[in-house]
Amino acid sequence: MYTYALNLGYGKRTDVMEKYEPIQAVGRGAYGYVYLYRQLSNNKHVVIKQIPMESITTEECELTKNEVRVLAMLHHPNIIEYYENFLENHTMMIVMEYAPGGNLYDYLRCRGEGNLLQEEDVLHLFCQLVVGMKHIHECSILHRDIKSNNILLDRSHRIVKIGDFGISKILSSKSKAHSVVGTPCYLSPELCQEKPYNKKSDIWALGCVLYEMLTLRRAFEAETLPALIMKIMRGIFVPIHPQYSAEMRSLVHLLLHVDPGQRPNIHEIISNPLVFPTIFKLHADLGMVRCVSRPLRLSSVGTRTRSSRGSEDSTDREKQDADRSVFLEELSEKETATEATAAMQPSAVFCLDPCGNVCRLPLGHCEGNVCQVAASKTHKAAITNLGQVILWKPPTDSANLDNNDEVLLIPTILKSPSSVVIVQVACGEGFIACITDRGILMTSGSGASGSLGHGSTNDVSQLKIVESLLGVSIKQIACGTAHVIALSADHQVYTWGCGDNGRLGIGSRMMQLWPKLANVDDMLYQVVDVAAGEDCSLLTTSSGILLASGSNRMNKLCVDETDIAGFEILKQIEDVATFVPVCSRPLSNNKICKVAAGLDHTVFLTDAGEVFTSGKNTSGQLGHEGSQNPRVPTRVMEPVSHSHVVEVACGREFTVAVTKECRVYFWGGKGDDPESDQSNHSVREKIRPYLLDLPLNAERRVAIASSDSCVVLCNKF
Known part of the structure; x- marks a missing residue:
């Protein structure tokens, strides 16, 4: 594998593609196409984003370099994994993890109107976004384009992966960004006013995604851009269905507060009483969440590799559910016996x-x-x-x-x-x-x-x-x-x-x-x-x-x-x-x-x-x-x-x-x-x-x- 510093020097490596076998096109990005490949050494599926360097502007070239730079910094089970990059015939190839379940936007739209997710399922997905966002923010990175299209899923639609870091920004200590970027429907009020912004803008976008999972529709939509900006500035959105708890509805309002100073940071979201218990379940179900800011020697007890988390299928999930049911039954019997003894x-x-x-x-x-x-x-x-x-x-x-x-x-x-x-x-x-x-x-x-x-x-x-x-x-x-x-x-x-x-x-x-x-x-x-x-x-x-x-x-x-x-x-x-x-x-x-x-x-x-x-x-x-x-x-x-x-x-x-x-x-x-x-x-x-x-x-x-x-x-x- 060639290092980031070497690859951005535009050295040709025409033999690297021999490691991969093309399967099909899976989408189109802002500056190029995305293809599904098979890695011949281990038969593993990967995606390769192909960006023709000769046909993009200098600014677009810098954004491409930035995406590689950011991806190389991030290592987390809820973030799309970056493998390598290289040049092939004047085309930048960025090799990344493949998420077979598509994106969250398509998943929500396929459910049909009125077929709302259960609150427990929403929390399961949302809390993965929270711990992934925590890792991003602790690396002093603003994603700046959090939206349902950029949130990818595994085959069983149970594991989420944050992707598309093309317009992310690496912040210095206590700095704020100024350029207006992102998808209009997910822009924060401070971005709409062209004010300096920080990580709280990502929190706003996270609130928009949570609203979308609860309602199957975007929080802010309008026929014209000025009308959309007005809705965002006033924080006006359709109320959430009463089938969801008051705590869940309150969390959405908290994340979508028009004043960034009143929005919680990512650590305060984790401490929220509604979110907190699900974080524990994620820790047990999805493996251990690593913190690269403090490198630790991880326990080998109950862990799985990151690649297995990303490719977990429904058979594995059913086996885990069966094992968990047996464990809970045994635990219940032990607790009953313990309570009887304690009473005496x-x-x-x-x-x-x-x-x-x-x-x-x-x-x-x-x-x-x-x-x-x-x-x-x-x-x-x-x-x-x-x-x-x-x-x-x-x-x-x-x-x-x-x-x-x-x-x-x-x-x-x-x-x-x-x-x-x-x-x-x-x-x-x-x-x-x-x-x-x-x-x-x-x-x-x-x-x-x-x-x-x-x-x-x-x-x-x-x-x-x-x-x-x-x-x-x-x-x-x-x-x-x-x-x-x-x-x-x-x-x-x-x-x-x-x-x-x-x-x-x-x-x-x-x-x-x-x-x-x-x-x-x-x-x-x-x-x-x-x-x-x-x-x-x-x-x-x-x-x-x-x-x-x-x-x-x-x-x-x-x-x-x-x-x-x-x-x-x-x-x-x-x-x-x-x-x-x-x-x-x-x-x-x-x-x-x-x-x-x-x-x-x-x-x-x-x-x-x-x-x-x-x-x-x-x-x-x-x-x-x-x-x-x-x-x-x-x-x-x-x-x-x-x-x-x-x-x-x-x-x-x-x-x-x-x-x-x-x-x-x-x-x-x-x-x-x-x-x-x-x-x-x-x-x-x-x-x-x-x-x-x-x-x-x-x-x-x-x-x-x-x-x-x-x-x-x-x-x-």
């Missing part, structure tokens, strides 16, 4: 404060039983086995309570898009992150630290997809106070947010607004679990080797190099900006299966059920009196040392361990407790772990999470 054994969620006091959190009117919990300084959350997210918040009038009044936490159900099942939640300071059953990551809350992963520090009030990870199946998430770690199904680690102390493990201490792939050698380490402290990140691997990055204050990450006996520090390290193996003996002689990090100390759990701690011990949070060298990790004292521990958690100045028999041990305590002094005797009393009286079911595992000021735990259901 209700959840109980407990919260421990820094002094070891226990309170039971009310569950409100949640559906199902709690199976996972999360905690931070600002949030306490849980997930039920039916996919609901519970958030506990203090009452709004808690500030007016007397000092003697107990402030109870009020449970609320987090509103999530319909048809979205959330399976994991994690909490940071002022924000939360959720994973759906399809491996899609969503975040909301404060974006001040860049921890939302949306490319900015803006706050987000409702759960929003982290779009740059749409092509990755996320398996697990962990949040520090101001950063996030995500683990994919293929064991890749992504981090973003505050980069102080090197906590992101990417070699940089700068803030990251987008998820960035951490440099972990997957030939040596297969990451199976992630954890985050306030200023550090930790990765558990399948081999039991623990990887750490961030602040190593008082050797809390155990990355100091020690001698063979583990008593002397050979090399003292204060922080690390990349993930390195934990190497401090005697901890490094054990296989680590779980870890939890506080501000000044860390607790490690081995595969043998033993607990080690390292870091500061000002409040007895290490569970031992320490060795001669305070930077050496040490095993927690009895009775924990005589127990088989399965879960650990820690706050700023306390630590919790849960045994196999569901006994909960607590040690350490709040250092600024006014009723306790910080004498050596007081700290010595806090060091020894003591048993908490918690009514947990010993036959079930425990879900546990902690922040600097609390621990939340319950039996898993």
Whole structure:
């Protein structure tokens, strides 16, 4: 294949056409003809747009070059794929993907008057246009000719492909276009007034196409051009049939707002409550949507090649529908059984404060039983086995309570898009992150630290997809106070947010607004679990080797190099900006299966059920009196040392361990407790772990999470 730069030099390559066998003419473009060919090497159908260079003007020649330039930049399952271009007898040949289903305009006209599409089918097609347009706009490209004629379909009319980039424009940062181009019926009001325009004009054209799919007619038509311009300027169109929902009709009016400032951008369209659930279905049905602005290593789970998406036939669709029906039946049976079990054994969620006091959190009117919990300084959350997210918040009038009044936490159900099942939640300071059953990551809350992963520090009030990870199946998430770690199904680690102390493990201490792939050698380490402290990140691997990055204050990450006996520090390290193996003996002689990090100390759990701690011990949070060298990790004292521990958690100045028999041990305590002094005797009393009286079911595992000021735990259901 010859590169774009070479081909535009007009070098002759008369032998390239030997790779293709002509079949028939399929249409005519603005400056040439389009033919259907068969590629001899793989028997695949392609289309070749043939433009005679000697018979077109200089301006038309530049438009042809522009089309090739734009096509070469775009790589997306909902955009016609570009293969190559070359000169053949003074004719520019542009080889592109073939869409056997024709264009959307012909498809809609063939339905006949009154045979309207179902709203679900309209959304299915429209949302593909949205994600395709998102890719175009993120490449700083204006299409400028979005219309039903330029939207192509596969054979089953289920997959759309945006095509014809002949008059597209590549924008520089924050620039606007001025030339009046496009098909008159799809011109935006600002184009009609010859005003500068930007991506919002493409949004207007997208609204025109949506209207066309709902009504089988164009939104703006008139007998004369002046009359057409007047209709567009006033935003006058025939009302949409009432069979469509009010939300759908409202979306059309939003896209066709005459004021471009009032029109949503492409990201706001994706976040629309009507559009949002269908985006999830597309992610599962059509394959993973890639984001070339942030190159990622995509998961191999459930993916198909772009060529197979483009040539999918009805037989494949029927097989997928059959498989999906079987899956839904099995899922329904499992949910029925789960609900029956949950009704007999209700959840109980407990919260421990820094002094070891226990309170039971009310569950409100949640559906199902709690199976996972999360905690931070600002949030306490849980997930039920039916996919609901519970958030506990203090009452709004808690500030007016007397000092003697107990402030109870009020449970609320987090509103999530319909048809979205959330399976994991994690909490940071002022924000939360959720994973759906399809491996899609969503975040909301404060974006001040860049921890939302949306490319900015803006706050987000409702759960929003982290779009740059749409092509990755996320398996697990962990949040520090101001950063996030995500683990994919293929064991890749992504981090973003505050980069102080090197906590992101990417070699940089700068803030990251987008998820960035951490440099972990997957030939040596297969990451199976992630954890985050306030200023550090930790990765558990399948081999039991623990990887750490961030602040190593008082050797809390155990990355100091020690001698063979583990008593002397050979090399003292204060922080690390990349993930390195934990190497401090005697901890490094054990296989680590779980870890939890506080501000000044860390607790490690081995595969043998033993607990080690390292870091500061000002409040007895290490569970031992320490060795001669305070930077050496040490095993927690009895009775924990005589127990088989399965879960650990820690706050700023306390630590919790849960045994196999569901006994909960607590040690350490709040250092600024006014009723306790910080004498050596007081700290010595806090060091020894003591048993908490918690009514947990010993036959079930425990879900546990902690922040600097609390621990939340319950039996898993």
